[in-house]
Amino acid sequence: MILRRAITVGAAAAVAVLASQAGAFAVQYPPSSGTLTVSGSTVAAGGSVTISGSGCAAGGAVALQFDTSSAGSTTASGTGSFSASVTVPSGTSAGSHTITATCNDPTGAARVLSASVTVTSAGTAPLPRTGSGSSVPLALVGGALLLVGAVLAMAMYRRRSHASQM
Numbered sequence: 441m442i443l444r445r446a447i448t449v450g451a452a453a454a455v456a457v458l459a460s461q462a463g464a465f466a467v468q469y470p471p472s473s474g475t476l477t478v479s480g481s482t483v484a485a486g487g488s489v490t491i492s493g494s495g496c497a498a499g500g501a502v503a504l505q506f507d508t509s510s511a512g513s514t515t516a517s518g519t520g521s522f523s524a525s526v527t528v529p530s531g532t533s534a535g536s537h538t539i540t541a542t543c544n545d546p547t548g549a550a551r552v553l554s555a556s557v558t559v560t561s562a563g564t565a566p567l568p569r570t571g572s573g574s575s576v577p578l579a580l581v582g583g584a585l586l587l588v589g590a591v592l593a594m595a596m597y598r599r600r601s602h603a604s605q606m
Contacts, residue, residue: 456459473495473551476492477555482560484559489522494521495543496543498517500543501543506537512526518577522541534560538556
């Protein structure tokens, strides 16, 4: 009986010690792959976009590339996230291109994050919007013109009917 109680107490103590240490050794599995987002999906050649990413080692260097050309670098924050502005070279052809951020992940392994952006030729940015965003003024003008037309038609009808009675 004493032996059984000693084994039970020992097993309970071992489980308590292991359970209390489980949080200290917890590692996300599989490791987070990180993300890279672009502020806008379309940019004119010569323009710039803001990129934001995560999944890098805290305080680590992040190398940026536009297609295969260097686009600068930045440093990850204490949480492994980063943000930077990337300028699209002015001679870039219109179409889909890739922005890449390369860093080390929290375990020290190389991590490559990428995002696509569509480049338009310089000077082919979307046209600015002009005019009213509402059709109410146009409907009011149209209604007023219909009313004026109806009044004139009635006046002509009355004039003709009055002239035929004389």
